[in-house]
Amino acid sequence: MSDDHVYLSLAEEHDDGDARWAFGTGFEDPLHGVDPAVPAGVDRADLAARCLALGDDALVSAQRLAEWTTRAPELEEEMALANIGLDLLGQARLLYTRCGQVDGTGRGEDAYAYLRDPGGFRNVRLAELPNGDFAFSVVRLLVLASWRLAHFERLTADPDPVLAAVAAKGVKELAYHRQWAAEWVVRLGDGTDESHARTQAALDRAAPYLGELFAAYDVRADVLAVLGQVTDAAGLRLPPAPPLPGHGRDGGHTEHLAPLLDELQSLARAHPGATW
Amino acid sequence: MSDTGRTRADWPLYEVFVRGKRGLNHVHVGSLHAADDRMALTHARDLYTRRNEGVSIWVVRSAHITASTRDEKDPFFAPSADKVYRHPTFYDIPDDVPHI
Secondary structure (H helix, E strand, O other), X not given: OHHHOHHHHHHOOOOOOOOOEOOEOOOOOOOOOOOXXXXXXXXXXXXXXXXXXXXXXXXXXXXXXHOOOOOOOXXXXXXXXXXXXHHHHXXXXXXXXXXXXXXXXXXXXXXHHHOOOHHHOOOOHHHHOOOOOHHHHHHHHHHHHHXXXXXXXXXXXXXXXXXXXXXXXXXXXXXXXXXXXHHHHHHHHOOOHHHHHHHHHHHHHHHHHHHHHOOOOOOXXXXXXXXXXXXXXXXXXXXXXXXXXXXXHHOOOOOOHHHHHHXXXXXXXXXXXXXX | OOOOOOOOOOOOEEEEEEEEOOOOOOEEEEEEEOOOHHHHHHXXXXXXXXXXOEEEEEEXXXXXXXXXXXXXXXXXXXXXXXXXXXXXXXXXXXXXXXXX
């Protein structure tokens, strides 16, 4: 009668013979049944560039979220931050793989993550800024998740079937990321004087980096509406701010990206081709 | 609660119940700390369903659970130990009826 226990039932033998990792069951391949051929009329270089930019946003964000591990204010929140980072890492892997298929180089996902220098990265600069305090981390996550969700919702109708499938998987993850971050921003903004002041300072710090997000895709109105809803509920304000000069999407980064990549890439670069 | 307006040093404890994909009932899987009910649900999602275990979660403040005590063990449970006639063991159960 192990059916009575949620974990024991997972460990049971199954008849269908599908592979299982640890206790997880019922995993789905998001690309199952998707034709990887690039449809006629799709510009391969443009598709590769879009995959690379979205993959870099996800990888750099995942690394920043992973930095919270052992440092988060509560054990439960540490798990939440790590889970969100792992969702984004999964998105990055699929996007890099697609990039390698269409950009003519045939590179694998590791080549994009581990073997490029900061100037080759196309992430927005908001993603690479240091974590700061918890308030800045949740504000940054709210902004990035809101933008990415709005963008992925449009990508589910992309002419490239692989990118559309990656987006369809990501939408469900990003909806949770946005919700988790929004709940924290409201909680902090509507909390004590200290938490309110810190969260407002985080919004002030993030504001100049928003313009960069909206440069390429027309989701500005949607994202600002979401952010406005959250800041209203939190008693906070997203100040108008002129965009900073330069552009992460062109490879122009802050001084913070290089140390992040140093840490991320150190093992793979010290032991080329190592597996673990 | 009279503690609104100030923060509490410790978040209260919640008990978590998860209904598994193929499970029948919500089953107790553990506990966690959270500031309020909504956060408890979010934490439960992040802590107890990250390996695809669940399709539904209940959380309840541990303080709201009334439990039987050790002292009550005998009067509560011992009297049922010799009432074998209360078990449906005198019936033949068909092989194809599960979960009995």
